[in-house]
Amino acid sequence: MALVAGVDTSTQSCKVVIRDAETGALVREGRASHPDGTEVNPSHWWTALMEAIAQAGGIDDVEAISIGGQQHGMVVLDSEGRVIRDALLWNDTRSAGAASELTEHFGANYLAQLTGSVPVASFTSTKLLWLKNTEPENAARVAAVALPHDWLTWRLAGYGPEGESEKGPVLDALATDRSDASGTGYFNSATNSYCDEVLTYALGHIPVLPRIVLPGEEVGMTPGGVKVACGAGDNAAAAFGLGAAEGDVVVSLGTSGTVFAVSSSSTHDISGTIAGFASASNSSLPLVCTLNAARVMDSFAKVLGVNHDELGQLALKAEPGAGGVVLVPYFEGERTPNLPDATAELVGLTLANNTRENIARAAIEGMLCGLNAGLEALADAGVACSRIFLVGGAGANPAVQVIAGEIFGVPVVIAEPGEYVANGAARQAAQLVLGSAPAWSIATIGTVSSPQAVNVIENYRKAAAFAASR
Numbered sequence: 001m002a003l004v005a006g007v008d009t010s011t012q013s014c015k016v017v018i019r020d021a022e023t024g025a026l027v028r029e030g031r032a033s034h035p036d037g038t039e040v041n042p043s044h045w046w047t048a049l050m051e052a053i054a055q056a057g058g059i060d061d062v063e064a065i066s067i068g069g070q071q072h073g074m075v076v077l078d079s080e081g082r083v084i085r086d087a088l089l090w091n092d093t094r095s096a097g098a099a100s101e102l103t104e105h106f107g108a109n110y111l112a113q114l115t116g117s118v119p120v121a122s123f124t125s126t127k128l129l130w131l132k133n134t135e136p137e138n139a140a141r142v143a144a145v146a147l148p149h150d151w152l153t154w155r156l157a158g159y160g161p162e163g164e165s166e167k168g169p170v171l172d173a174l175a176t177d178r179s180d181a182s183g184t185g186y187f188n189s190a191t192n193s194y195c196d197e198v199l200t201y202a203l204g205h206i207p208v209l210p211r212i213v214l215p216g217e218e219v220g221m222t223p224g225g226v227k228v229a230c231g232a233g234d235n236a237a238a239a240f241g242l243g244a245a246e247g248d249v250v251v252s253l254g255t256s257g258t259v260f261a262v263s264s265s266s267t268h269d270i271s272g273t274i275a276g277f278a279s280a281s282n283s284s285l286p287l288v289c290t291l292n293a294a295r296v297m298d299s300f301a302k303v304l305g306v307n308h309d310e311l312g313q314l315a316l317k318a319e320p321g322a323g324g325v326v327l328v329p330y331f332e333g334e335r336t337p338n339l340p341d342a343t344a345e346l347v348g349l350t351l352a353n354n355t356r357e358n359i360a361r362a363a364i365e366g367m368l369c370g371l372n373a374g375l376e377a378l379a380d381a382g383v384a385c386s387r388i389f390l391v392g393g394a395g396a397n398p399a400v401q402v403i404a405g406e407i408f409g410v411p412v413v414i415a416e417p418g419e420y421v422a423n424g425a426a427r428q429a430a431q432l433v434l435g436s437a438p439a440w441s442i443a444t445i446g447t448v449s450s451p452q453a454v455n456v457i458e459n460y461r462k463a464a465a466f467a468a469s470r
């Protein structure tokens, strides 16, 4: 039995699954936490990866490993392979001004055609421009730029600063894949090449960038002799893990809320709503992302003094529409719509409807209505949606599954709880070992199908428009 390992180095934690390459059967798993914050020293990701691998029983008996990871984070290295400053993560909004500057300089239409997306503060390109504008001495020292999964892949393959790695600081050994590169804002996934003009404007010079490795190709070997595959951005890895095909839309409720689909045609949305990313299988991954998902539930569970399941039970005791209470969940600002400085609003309260049940339901409805707007944008762009796969930490909550059926108005398939990003990465590792991607089956536990709660969506739309107008 050949074993493969898949990793999800996500915003809040690192998860490792070890699976049978042929059947996909789960053999062992492990996880470790990441620190809080939108600015993180990458060494914490390495420590968490080592801890999660150890918890999963190590990888000595594994033939190949691949890493899926949070997208966009800016990891800047000097010529000695050392990290110059803490990485700015995808949910750090300080580069919102730089995003506007890039869009004004090149034009939304030009960037959408060239890179598939109009940049917002999440994109790596905007973080590099922020670095050049704010910390010019750090920007001048940048010899290489990597994403979180690229940097961990490099370290896993034995590279890193002298004294901390077996193979030393070989910057040219950095590697990535199309899906994660497509989230940088300086990559053209039609030609699989980097956009020098955007990079030069953003950073002031062209650094070493990870070479693009195609699915099924090998990046290198760990010092222990395990093959390393190219990895992927976390959303692309989840789609690959689920085997998502045309007509399947994936909604992921982790720190970010994302709605995306694997598509044979690329998008170039000049409004900036849809990011035109690449998938982990040589196709496209149109995606809409919000900054406010699982943590909205974490926050309301804390305020109401309940756990996640109890929050869900409270929500299901309230009627759809929460008696008129509406949450616009912009706790961390928002990315789609692009409102980096917005704050959350709880509106429509009266003495009669101000109950724990209504507030719990409004929290879940608000989180999902934000993503429903993304689903509508994908439909407007011609992306087919006959069913939705719900994944991510908050997607496992039974109340979220029921309410998702009402908000999306499309059958919601409930996959067995699992680590779908890590599974997708493990499937990439299996592709490397077997020569083609194995057809692992996905265990589902049911489908939620409800008429769409049109009034709930309309009330949310009005409240969100009001919040955006402030």
Ligand SMILES: Nc1ncnc2c1ncn2[C@@H]1O[C@H](COP(=O)(O)OP(=O)(O)O)[C@@H](O)[C@H]1O
Pocket (backbone or CB within 6 Å): 010, 011, 012, 013, 253, 254, 255, 256, 294, 295, 297, 298, 308, 309, 392, 393, 394, 395, 396, 397
């Ligand atoms: N049953 C649940 N209901 C709601 N939220 C949950 C549940 N279980 C976990 N979460 C939340 O999901 C988040 C973790 O999900 P995950 O997909 O791993 O996030 P990320 O990939 O961004 O690190 C945490 O905020 C956690 O509190």
Ligand SMILES: O=C(CO)[C@@H](O)[C@H](O)COP(=O)(O)O
Pocket (backbone or CB within 6 Å): 010, 011, 012, 069, 070, 071, 072, 090, 122, 183, 234, 235, 254, 255, 256, 257, 258, 275, 287, 289
């Ligand atoms: O920025 C995006 C997608 O564009 C986020 O989806 C990140 O990739 C983080 O993912 P999670 O850690 O929330 O799963």
